[in-house]
Amino acid sequence: MARISKIYRMIISALLALLGFSCVNENGPFYAEYGVPSATYKAKGIVVSESDNSPIKGICVELKRYARYDEYGPIGTAYTNSDGSFFLEGSEFPRQKLYVEFIDVDGKLNGSFVKMEIEADYTNKTFTGGSGHWYVGEAEIDLGTIKMKPE
Numbered sequence: 001m002a003r004i005s006k007i008y009r010m011i012i013s014a015l016l017a018l019l020g021f022s023c024v025n026e027n028g029p030f031y032a033e034y035g036v037p038s039a040t041y042k043a044k045g046i047v048v049s050e051s052d053n054s055p056i057k058g059i060c061v062e063l064k065r066y067a068r069y070d071e072y073g074p075i076g077t078a079y080t081n082s083d084g085s086f087f088l089e090g091s092e093f094p095r096q097k098l099y100v101e102f103i104d105v106d107g108k109l110n111g112s113f114v115k116m117e118i119e120a121d122y123t124n125k126t127f128t129g130g131s132g133h134w135y136v137g138e139a140e141i142d143l144g145t146i147k148m149k150p151e
Contacts, residue, residue: 039094039127039136043120044087045143047080047102049111051150055084056113058106059148063090064099067117074101094136096123102148112151118143 047059062074075098076090092098098120104113122139130137 035134037094037134037136038091039130040089040091040138041076041098041120041122042087042089042138042140043076043098043100043143044085044140045146047084047086047146047148049113049150050147053147055082056080056104056110056148057082057084058104058110059084059086059113060103060105061086061088062101062103063088063120064101064117065092065095067099067119094127097121100143102146104148113148114151116146116148118146 041063043061043063047056047061048054049056057080059080061078061080063076064074065072074090075092076088078086078088080086088100099117100120101115101117102113103115104110120141120143122141125139125141127137127139
């Protein structure tokens with residue numbers, strides 16, 4: 001019994017040794033990479049009031065993974081400036097669609113507006129500047145003019 005156990009250990013050791021040294025291909029050694037694939041997503045646009053098309057300053061704009069509730073929080077946050085424009089950026093696992101949420105956080109300072117969410121579709125966007133490994137690169141989308149409803 002001990003002799004059979006010793007033979008099995010020798011066979012397993014030989015197999016592990018062969019597998020451990022076989023990580024080379026015709027292009028050179030195979031390097032183990034650790035981490036998670038990622039991409040940088042950028043979005044820009046202008047937020048205006050639906051009632052009179054005036055720009056809205058101070059709207060919180062969040063780039064999110066999922067619609068409605070995102071338990072992990074936004075991957076990017078920005079605030080609109082005096083002309084209503086915003087630019088936000090965040091890194092995330094590569095995906096085709098993200099969501100952008102617009103939240104009036106200043107109360108009645110610039111008027112009260114209803115929170116809204118839109119889809120940001122990166123399906124046909126070209127990612128540039130990738131590493132060829134885990135980092136896919138970055139893509140930008142112009143969301144155009146976003147009209148928020150007054151409360």
